[in-house]
Amino acid sequence: MEALWELGAASVREIQERLPAKGRPAHTTVQTILTRLEAKQAVRRAKKISNAYIYEPVVTRGATQRLLVDELLAFFGGRAAPLVSHLIESGQLTLQDVEEARKALKGDGKHG
Amino acid sequence: MEALWELGAASVREIQERLPAKGRPAHTTVQTILTRLEAKQAVRRAKKISNAYIYEPVVTRGATQRLLVDELLAFFGGRAAPLVSHLIESGQLTLQDVEEARKALKGDGKHG
DNA sequence: CATTGTCTCCTACATCTGTAGAATCGTCAA
DNA sequence: TTGACGATTCTACAGATGTAGGAGACAATG
Structure with a gap:
């Protein structure tokens, strides 16, 4: 659609x-x-x-994706960990992705 | 529901x-x-x-979550990276989560 | 102006989902 | 058996979504 x-x-x-x-x-x-x-x-x-x-x-694809993710997150009780777990289990999340995520987190610093 | x-x-x-x-x-x-x-x-x-x-x-909550994640993943073109990116941006994904994900990936080995 | 083709607008129908009232059925107590 | 209470079944309505036909509007062409 x-x-x-x-x-x-x-x-x-x-x-x-x-x-x-x-x-x-x-x-x-x-x-x-x-x-x-x-x-x-x-x-x-x-x-x-x-x-x-x-x-x-008017709404970008990215914005829509964000919305969707937030909804899914809500279904997971707001915790991202179980979501990530599934991603790993289904082999969709590679080590490289995780490394990048790590860097992003460390480099960002202003979270939470 | x-x-x-x-x-x-x-x-x-x-x-x-x-x-x-x-x-x-x-x-x-x-x-x-x-x-x-x-x-x-x-x-x-x-x-x-x-x-x-x-x-x-009959269907467990976990199974339902998996379904949902897969659907969302499909919307992301099957790539988990953008999804993880969003998680990080919204501050939902902590460094600890990522570390655990890393361990899971390395320990598993049989992915991909 | 009449014809033709395309586009929009209006209307309609089916399914899914959320919501719930009315009628009916079943169980328990006297 | 009869009455009361609660559960199920039936029916219904509204909104969202997917699908599409028919009518009318409008531009190009002769």
Whole structure:
């Protein structure tokens, strides 16, 4: 649903056609979703070309990811440790990632 | 909604009464949720005491968390690094957590 | 101006989820 | 058996989300 972040600003048609042909929704479906996202202030109409609106993301992908992470964190009782544990278990988190995280933590210093 | 994991097996009444008084849902609301969770095979009826069913979780909290994490990970393109970055930025991930993660990774060895 | 093609707007339907009242059923006590 | 109390089942409604058809608006073309 939010694959439009990859496109930046785009018209309904552009978005719809960029979607994987496999099970691609109808043009009006994309239109509806955009309208609802607009109502939610997640996107906005940047301008109009001919009779078509160009939609532009208001919330960035990063911001959305942050939101999601916070929600997940809440589900974990606000503690990141169990989350990290899972990441390790599933082999998604490499030693290198952890090393970088360590450096970031030490270098930052102003946490907590 | 899934605060029943804290209780283990319990009846509708027990669950409902354990919920925070603040905005506690009606008995039938809890009942409905349980019924739907049962249809989804997330819980099951363990047994019956008098005329009340005792519900029991089928999926553990951990399994649910794993699911959630995997979903989030998918949204991050399968890479854990950005996720960890956010954790650090929001101050949720302590140096101690990272150290433990490091040990787990080294001690494990069979990842990747 | 009429035609055609595209886009938007309005409306609609299905499912999921949260919420809960009404009716019914079952159990326990007298 | 009858009454009371609590649990289950049935039904319903609202909001969010995914899906999409039909009607009308608007631009390009002849």
